Amino acid sequence: MKKLTGFSTFVESIKTSFKIAVIYAGSKDDPDKVIKKSINTRSWKSYEIVANDIAQALKRNGFQNVLLLAEGVDLLPILKQEKIDLVWINSGGVQGVNPVSHLPAMLEMAGIPYIGHNPTNATVLDNKHLLKWGLRAKELPTSPFFVWNSNREDFTGKDNAKFLRNFGDYSGPFIVKPVTGRGSVMVEYVETLEELTNTIPQICHDSHGAVLVEKFLSGDEYTVAVMEPIIWQNSEFYQLDKPLTFSYTKRNLDRDEKIFTSMDVRPIDNSRFEVLSPNKHPDITQKLSEIAQEIFLSFNLETLVRLDLRADQEGNINVLEANPKPDLKAPQPDVTSLVCCGLDQINSSYDELIMSILGANLRSLYMDNGKN
Incomplete structure (x- = not known):
């Protein structure tokens, strides 16, 4: 481990002036957060309680200007008015397709630094099939799988070419889940191939999107x-x-x-x-x-x-x-x-973990200012 003394001094020096906004997910039922309500392909949760935990840890670590705000269409004017230096993303999105990518994309457009994944990585990580395709390309271990969208085409069973290509003569059990989601919501264990033909269209319908079907690992x-x-x-x-x-x-x-x-x-x-x-x-x-x-x-x-x-x-x-x-x-x-x-x-506490995560982002800012 290399001690970063100069960087530590820099972080200490900005604690009284640096403004951080911790963002949780606004609700599409709030008229200030959306223009029109739409579907959400990811099961929604506000994450406000955890956002508050993060904000309180930042304050205990000495940061004096920490705001708690909700994601929505009204967020950018607030960030501009408050002259926010850094956003900590603790939101899974408000609504729509691929909602986890919306906030980082908006912040990228506005030029506001943030803690979180860039829009591309947010998309890959939250869309399980994209991650698994990447794992395959990099020869990292993952269970056999295929992707299906019954909103476009019916799944016919074992005679399906995609099924045969990925599973061969394997006939179950399977795990079926939305390609994007959280907390095991709408994730189903399916014993047989016959059950699969009923489960796939149901989850596609309920999640407004495609599903991932993978071999169950025991x-x-x-x-x-x-x-x-x-x-x-x-x-x-x-x-x-x-x-x-x-x-x-x-x-x-x-x-x-x-x-x-x-x-x-x-x-x-x-x-x-x-x-x-x-x-x-x-x-x-x-x-x-x-x-x-x-x-x-x-x-x-x-x-x-x-x-x-x-x-x-x-x-x-x-x-x-x-x-x-x-x-x-x-x-x-x-x-x-x-x-x-x-x-x-x-050898870390919760408050130290929050500072460690923050430090990785501030390190980039520190180096961009010509420090090392």
Whole structure:
């Protein structure tokens, strides 16, 4: 680790003047946020509670000008009026097709720096089929799959050329999910090919888009967080050699639970996962770290993501998806997030994690101003 003393001093010097807006998702039912209401291909959630957690952590870290605002068509004039220096995106979008890309695209147009994925990466990460095509191209492990949109064409079953090309004589079980979404919403376990012909059109209809059909993997399910190689510890920023990985977890599934239940349905308390220690589980944590670092670098990511992975019956770990807006809820005694549950693995607190994420963005600003 390389200590970034000059950069740490720079960040300290701007805390009283630098203005940060933390953005959550506005509602399309609010007439100030949209011009006309439309569909949303991603299950909507405001994320306001977590946005407030982030804002409070920034204030505890000494930033004196932190605003909490809702995404919508009225946001740009507010950002201009308030002379915002940096936006922290904690929104999954308001409405429409590919809503996670709307806010970063708007900020790019306006020239306002932000913490979040650029519009292209937001699109790739949140559209599971695009990510999986990228994983295939980079020869990273992911389960067999195909994409189907029953709003355009009926799925006929095992005689379908796309099905045969990807699955051959495999006849189930499957996982069917919207190509974009969150929290296991509308994700279905399907036992047989016959059931598949009914499930695909139903989810296509309900999600207003295409679905991803993939082979069900029956092994253990894991998560890992990965972010820029910047960390804030002991009131100093440090530069790492590789992207930072942490919170290696194994999800605990009930006997009849085929897929991990959404946090909206069942809170993620400590009984629902096991934090894997690199000392006690070196092989698994090393594998998770290697996959996460390769994805972060290969896809040229800019900020934190959480990877969801699962093993097949032979124990081979496959990437399921990469969450572009993982839950950053501040840990509480009985409830936490799959990102924050393993902060002690990097000797970090929640407030230090927020500063680490912020530092990766401010580091670019610092270097753009001719510093090193």
